Amino acid sequence: MLEVRNLEVVYDDVMLVLRGVSLSVPPGAIVALLGANGAGKTTLLRALSGLLDVHDGEITKGTVTLEGEPIHHLKPAQIVRRGLSQVMEGRRILAELTVEENLRVGGHTARESHLDRVYGLFPVLAERRRSVSGYLSGGEQQMLAVGRALMAGPAYLLLDEPSLGLAPALVAQIRDLIVEINQQGTTVLLVEQNATMALSIAAHGYVMETGSIVMDKPSADLLADEDIKEFYLGLG
Numbered sequence: 001m002l003e004v005r006n007l008e009v010v011y012d013d014v015m016l017v018l019r020g021v022s023l024s025v026p027p028g029a030i031v032a033l034l035g036a037n038g039a040g041k042t043t044l045l046r047a048l049s050g051l052l053d054v055h056d057g058e059i060t061k062g063t064v065t066l067e068g069e070p071i072h073h074l075k076p077a078q079i080v081r082r083g084l085s086q087v088m089e090g091r092r093i094l095a096e097l098t099v100e101e102n103l104r105v106g107g108h109t110a111r112e113s114h115l116d117r118v119y120g121l122f123p124v125l126a127e128r129r130r131s132v133s134g135y136l137s138g139g140e141q142q143m144l145a146v147g148r149a150l151m152a153g154p155a156y157l158l159l160d161e162p163s164l165g166l167a168p169a170l171v172a173q174i175r176d177l178i179v180e181i182n183q184q185g186t187t188v189l190l191v192e193q194n195a196t197m198a199l200s201i202a203a204h205g206y207v208m209e210t211g212s213i214v215m216d217k218p219s220a221d222l223l224a225d226e227d228i229k230e231f232y233l234g235l236g
């Protein structure tokens, strides 16, 4: 279980951006984290993966535990070793490296079995393993970013807006791949603005607004409520 309890995060010592967030991701699940631009979703993921430091952010209250062990004081590499990996928004791949070089850089323990798993999930990456990554399409770059995170063999995968900027057919493809990754045993926390996509595969959804969780329900309940759909999910 990945558990966030009463988490407060401040940027630049003064700006309170997470205001006591609590959230649970049970092993084996896909959980969706929804909310408008600027709600604090990316900040929460940074806090989980130990990446606040580089953004002048800091946890000022609360805890993050993974399988019962606190991880909020750990460095990013230590958190990855504990089994939690994040796929960055904006697909921060190294454009001048080949596909395979990107995958090997991403994996802290670049194991061949992990490479095989990634190529199995994304045959297009196998075909293009020696291509320079900067020439990949947007969808392929997104797959490469997911592949890179999977190279560490994580038990928990954090995805930050994997559908951003992709055409509908590619969004459907990414959604199916997330389901497949989950079925292979990886627990997923999925941050999305595309609420329809996220709730179609997540069992449970959290909605964030200005640094707080304002809604926390099974996906079916969120989708069944017209007011929630209109006011919180932009699906009215």
Ligand code: ATP
Binding pocket: 011, 012, 015, 017, 035, 036, 037, 038, 039, 040, 041, 042, 043, 044, 055, 056, 057
């Ligand atoms: P988006 O979908 O646009 O990424 P989000 O829900 O992920 O939105 P965050 O990126 O976490 O939201 O931003 C939450 C708030 O924190 C915003 O007001 C943003 O301007 C602010 N913020 C984000 N990063 C920093 C930073 N490094 N320094 C100061 N403020 C920041």
